[in-house]
Amino acid sequence: MDTVTNIARAASFPLPSSDLESLGFRKGQIDRLIALIERHVAENRYPGCQIALARHGKLALYKSFGNAVTEPKPRAAADDTLWLLYSNTKVVTAVTLWALAERGLFSFSDRIADHVPAFAKHAKGNITVLQTITHQGGFPNAVVGKDAWADHKRLREVVCDFPLEWTPGSKVHYHGLSAHWTLGVLIEAVTGKDFRDVIRETVAEPLGLGRELFVGLPEAEFGRAADMHETVPGDKGPNGEGMRRDGDANTAEWRKGGAPGGAGYGTARAMAALYQMMLAGGELNGTRILSPRTLQYAIRNHTGDRVDEFMGMPMHRGLGPHLRGTTANIRGLGAFANPGVFGHGGVGTSYCWGDPESGVSFAYVTNNRVPDPWHSKRLDLVANFVHSAILP
Template sequence: MDLTAARLQALLDAARADVDARLVPACQISVGLDDEIVAFETFGDAGPGTRFAARSITKALVASAIWLLLGEGLVDPDAPVGRYVPEFDADGRETVTVDHLLLHTAGLANAPMTWRDGTEPDRRRRQFTRWRPATRPGSRYAYHSASAHWVLADIIERLSGTDFRDFVHERVCRPLGLPRVLGIPAAAQQDIATVTWMGTGEWGGGTPAIDRAMNEPEVRAAGLPSGGAFFTAAELARFYQALLYDTGHLWQPEVLADATGTIRCELRDPIFRVPCNRSRGLVIAGADGKHTRRYGAFGHTSSPAAFGHAGAHFQVAWADPATGLSFAYLTNGVVPEPAGEIERAVRLSTHAASLLEPAG
């Protein structure tokens, strides 16, 4: 199937209009179809080789590394984390399972971890011993913006004997023909877009410090497993094509099918006020008509089988098995009003999800 030219132009025009209106300083859009990248455009103060902070889209990438370990029988998703991370075997943490981490139900949403502590295994593990679940593991959904993926990174390191950033590169990115996207050395950061505050004056007082920190070479090099990957939109759309087709047979078929197609948590998302529809690492659109309100930034015309994961300030990445499309939208703008970001993401995703429909 071919893209409908008029609908593709509408998608590109919508992205360009946001830059022209100075809502964002730059953005990239890419579309994948049938295991190929079929559209890739950059607008604003960036070029086709510019990489953007993908933020929480990183979570799906790190989860895909865990899927490799699941397929090799090294990780049991129902097992307590303490089987792999001894520091978890006490103080209420002993009932946290690997699935609880992947599904954001571990009760540790606000557990503290600085990037400096997280990147040093000994310091990271000492910090684990200070964590206490705020709710009974498995009983509630609460978005674990950072904590859960530091534990997943630790599991990767303990089972593989490899730094988690190197494992992601060697076992996921390199086989897919992608460059290193997690843990970028300072000497290789010249093509990364600066995260830019779009409000008036200096950075907004309510803006999370991590937004500004994403411009720091040390933080970029740290490779935060919850939100520190840097992609071009084409690379990201290519990753999602791999999740659709896996022509390189990277993952065990049953593990990949489960991760991209099985909703394992439907607990209510207290932020978006809908069932969270979480799989082991992804968000699935679902058939309840609430898919545009989930943290997948799906379009109105996405199918119930679409899967993906958004990022802070609504970076977008998803794929739709019903059409074979994958879509990525990245920007370096941080805006004062989050509602506008959500609307922009859904609007662009709706254009993208409709690319194979007849125009008119």
């Protein structure tokens, strides 16, 4: 993209640019974060990365690293590169649901079957929207095949036929994609529109993020998308591990399908801006899409200290994001985070979060899916560099 276009896009972005010192960050700690990411790229941990740091409605830092694409010809990551957000997408979908609930289209205490009657099949009739969005629905391993990604009549049929695995509400167990496919069907039932259009019209476009945040990536934007990679144990690389392009995550079907729990695309600064909206009580750059009371309800701990059986630790689930809380361990938000910090991650790649105490939001996105334990260790280090950079 040419320089003039980049300047014009930056000027129209809803967060005006500032600098680290003016917004109360210790530059030395952020320099350490940048050096860490540069080392990761040099070690071939991931081809590319993008970070964004914001506070009080202003953008303190926006920086891209390495390559967005590696084959057949490497392409450097740029300001307008769109990154696969994986499960960070859940928060984008959740914000849409909060807005629709505020309009009176449904309540989180409603049963899914109140709006999608066929969902009652296989003893699912009493599952509530709240149980679904907090990973208590009881169908974590249900799968939506490729044939239903674009055919939303078929999607509704598949979701309604999900088998129940355990009693709803009896466990907290992360539903990777199944819960949010269900919520996508709910959005369509209460609006009569494609859930991808509803997300765009309700969240992305009103907030000024229509060119930087997508659930369902238009084919015209494919050229801006970073390719996703996956770690290959045993290949040459750091600690005996290399990486290759992911055969599934780079397909046109996946990009356009817009799985509401894992196939969003966006820039790091778009995610930092989305969290700035939440930190500001539902408003961004003069545009309000939510009320403070709705956010207080949505971003609170609805699951207590119950252990998420998939994660192996309490995740303090809100209606979309999860919270740091006070337990010893938490995924992705950083050991140094205060209890009210909230956010979400993307499998093996990324984390985005907001801190109500300081007004800081941060987004870290990469394009290689790396397994634990390295993934979780680096997320804690990345987040802690940012937390320790925040001054009063």
